[in-house]
Amino acid sequence: MLLTDADRARIVQAIAQAETRTSGEIYCVICRSSGEYIVYPVGWSAAASLLVPLPAIYLTAWPAIAIYALQLLVYGILLLILSNEHLRYRLVPAGVRKSSAHERAVGQFAAHGLQHTELRTGVLIFVSVAERYAEVIADSGIASKVPNAVWDEVVASLTSAIAAKRPGDGFVMAIEKCTDHLAEHFPPGAINRNELPNAIVEL
Numbered sequence: 119m120l121l122t123d124a125d126r127a128r129i130v131q132a133i134a135q136a137e138t139r140t141s142g143e144i145y146c147v148i149c150r151s152s153g154e155y156i157v158y159p160v161g162w163s164a165a166a167s168l169l170v171p172l173p174a175i176y177l178t179a180w181p182a183i184a185i186y187a188l189q190l191l192v193y194g195i196l197l198l199i200l201s202n203e204h205l206r207y208r209l210v211p212a213g214v215r216k217s218s219a220h221e222r223a224v225g226q227f228a229a230h231g232l233q234h235t236e237l238r239t240g241v242l243i244f245v246s247v248a249e250r251y252a253e254v255i256a257d258s259g260i261a262s263k264v265p266n267a268v269w270d271e272v273v274a275s276l277t278s279a280i281a282a283k284r285p286g287d288g289f290v291m292a293i294e295k296c297t298d299h300l301a302e303h304f305p306p307g308a309i310n311r312n313e314l315p316n317a318i319v320e321l
Contacts, residue, residue: 276289
């Protein structure tokens with residue numbers, strides 16, 4: 119479980135409160151991982167097992183079938199160990215983790231229709247826990263007025279809270295920081311429709 123019931127209630131309340139101050143639409147998504155990355159433990163296990171026959175051939179008198187069996191055993195043990203969730207993500211290059219999480223964020227922005235708000239004022243606050251990645255994606259109406267440095271500050275506070283295992287606090291702080299900037303440029307209109315549900319999606 120990524121969030122507690124209390125976290126979810128606080129986040130929904132923070133979104134509802136935010137949308138009394140701005141015409142912007144804030145949507146939150148948190149996912150456990152943006153990829154399985156199975157190829158990495160498979161690749162490392164296979165590479166290591168390829169080294170097994172050489173010392174066995176020169177240092178033992180084992181028959182080929184025994185060496186082959188040892189090679190398979192080493193492969194299986196390493197694959198089991200490296201497939202552990204905590205180890206598996208450490209095998210993935212940082213650039214690959216970042217790229218995967220960014221693609222997932224962009225996909226979630228589109229999947230939940232944030233690009234279809236009337237004034238193009240949708241904002242996605244996205245976290246992928248395994249990659250230790252967070253991102254704020256703002257639609258074109260907001261991006262033209264709010265600089266990226268603002269979202270970088272939001273991401274910094276959010277990732278710090280996630281690292282401290284306080285995701286609920288992180289999202290609430292991120293929502294409040296986003297709202298402070300959105301309210302300046304996008305105050306509530308005469309008709310302040312709620313175009314997106316006040317919720318956080320957990321994947």
